[in-house]
Amino acid sequence: MINPADTVTIAVPSSMDKTRELVQKHLMNVSTPEYSQEQVIAYKERIKHLLKVHNAVIVAHYYTDPMIQALAEETGGCVADSLEMARFGQQHEAETLIVAGVKFMGETAKILTPEKQVFMPTQEATCSLDLGCPVDDFSAFCDQHVDREVVVYANTSAAVKARADWVVTSSIAVQVVDYLDSESKKIIWAPDKHLGNYVQRQTGADMLLWDGACIVHEEFKAQGIKQLKALYPKALVLVHPESPQSVVEVADVVGSTSQLIKASQTMDQDTFIVATDEGIFYKMQQLSPEKKFYIAPTGGNGATCRSCANCPWIAMNSLEKIVHALEQGTDEIHVDAELGRQAMIPLDRMLSFTAQ
Numbered sequence: 001m002i003n004p005a006d007t008v009t010i011a012v013p014s015s016m017d018k019t020r021e022l023v024q025k026h027l028m029n030v031s032t033p034e035y036s037q038e039q040v041i042a043y044k045e046r047i048k049h050l051l052k053v054h055n056a057v058i059v060a061h062y063y064t065d066p067m068i069q070a071l072a073e074e075t076g077g078c079v080a081d082s083l084e085m086a087r088f089g090q091q092h093e094a095e096t097l098i099v100a101g102v103k104f105m106g107e108t109a110k111i112l113t114p115e116k117q118v119f120m121p122t123q124e125a126t127c128s129l130d131l132g133c134p135v136d137d138f139s140a141f142c143d144q145h146v147d148r149e150v151v152v153y154a155n156t157s158a159a160v161k162a163r164a165d166w167v168v169t170s171s172i173a174v175q176v177v178d179y180l181d182s183e184s185k186k187i188i189w190a191p192d193k194h195l196g197n198y199v200q201r202q203t204g205a206d207m208l209l210w211d212g213a214c215i216v217h218e219e220f221k222a223q224g225i226k227q228l229k230a231l232y233p234k235a236l237v238l239v240h241p242e243s244p245q246s247v248v249e250v251a252d253v254v255g256s257t258s259q260l261i262k263a264s265q266t267m268d269q270d271t272f273i274v275a276t277d278e279g280i281f282y283k284m285q286q287l288s289p290e291k292k293f294y295i296a297p298t299g300g301n302g303a304t305c306r307s308c309a310n311c312p313w314i315a316m317n318s319l320e321k322i323v324h325a326l327e328q329g330t331d332e333i334h335v336d337a338e339l340g341r342q343a344m345i346p347l348d349r350m351l352s353f354t355a356q
C-alpha cells in the first residue's frame with residue numbers, strides 16, 4: 001500500500017495559465033439563451049421533424065439544459081453520463097448523432113462510430129480538463145515515465161486518448177486503477193488532479209498526477225456545505241470526486257453523476273445537498289419528485305462565479321444551435337482515421353472492462 005503522501009503532483013504552470021486565460025475568455029462571452037414559451041415549442045417541433053428527416057438521435061449529458069434533456073428523452077435519445085453516452089451512440093441504429101455536451105463527448109462518439117455522422121450544437125463547448133492537457137506536453141511527460149501505465153479520464157482530446165493505455169470515466173476510475181494496482185502496475189493519471197487524488201486514496205495505487213482541474217467542481221467549498229448542512233441537518237451530502245479533497249471529506253456519498261443520481265433515488269433521505277453541476281437536478285427531481293435538492297455552496301461572487309455549479313461550456317448547448325446543426329450541417333465532428341484507430345484501443349478497453 002502506497003501512502004497518499006507518496007503520490008506526486010506534477011505542476012504544469014504554463015498550460016494551466018493558458019487554461020485559466022481561455023476559461024476567462026469563455027466566461028466573458030458565454031450567454032445562456034432565454035426563450036419565450038412560444039419559441040421553445042417552435043424549436044422543439046422543428047427539431048423533432050429534423051431528427052426524423054436525418055435519421056438522427058440526441059445524446060445528451062446530465063449537465064445540459066433541462067429543455068435539451070427533456071427533448072432527448074421525448075425523441076428516443078438518451079440522457080446519461082459520458083460512459084453511457086458513448087455506449088448509447090455506439091449501439092443505437094440512428095445514422096446521425098447529435099451530441100449535446102462538450103467536445104470530447106462528440107469526439108468519443110465519432111471514434112466509437114466512425115461510420116456515423118456526429119454533430120454537436122457547438123464545437124466551442126469544451127472543458128477545462130481537456131484544455132489543460134495539451135497532447136505535446138502530456139506525451140513528453142509520459143515519455144519520461146515509460147514504466148507506467150497511462151490512464152486518462154474521458155475528459156481529454158482524441159490525441160491524448162490515443163497516447164493512453166486506458167480511458168476511464170469517473171464511474172469506473174476506482175475499479176480500473178484498483179485492477180491495475182493488483183497487477184502491480186504503476187500509473188500516470190491525467191488530467192484531473194482532484195479525481196486522481198480521490199482514486200489514489202481509494203486504491204492505494206502508485207500514481208503520478210497531472211495538474212488539471214474542473215473549473216466547476218473546484219469552486220465547491222466545504223465550509224459552505226457545513227453551514228448549509230446546519231440548516232438542513234437531515235440532508236445527505238452528495239459529492240462528485242472532481243471536487244477538492246476538503247469537499248469530498250464532508251460527503252456522505254462520493255460518486256459519478258450516475259452514482260449520485262442513483263443514491264438520490266434509492267436512499268431514504270428526502271433532502272440532499274449536491275456538489276456537481278446543477279443540470280443534474282433535472283434527472284434527480286424527475287426520479288424523486290417528492291425530494292428536495294440544494295446545490296452545494298461555491299466560491300460566491302468571485303471572478304469565476306459564472307462557472308459555479310454551472311459549466312459555462314455545457315451551457316453553450318441550446319435548442320437554437322441544435323436546429324442550426326441539423327439544418328445547416330454545421331459543427332460536424334471529424335477525427336483523423338489513424339488517430340481514431342489509436343484512441344479506440346484504450347476506449348475499447350474501458351467498454352470491455354465495464355461489460356465484464
Ligand code: SF4
Pocket residue numbers: 102126127128129155214215216217277311312313314
Ligand atoms: S463540468 Fe467541468 S469536467 Fe465537466 S465539461 Fe465542464 S469543465 Fe469539463
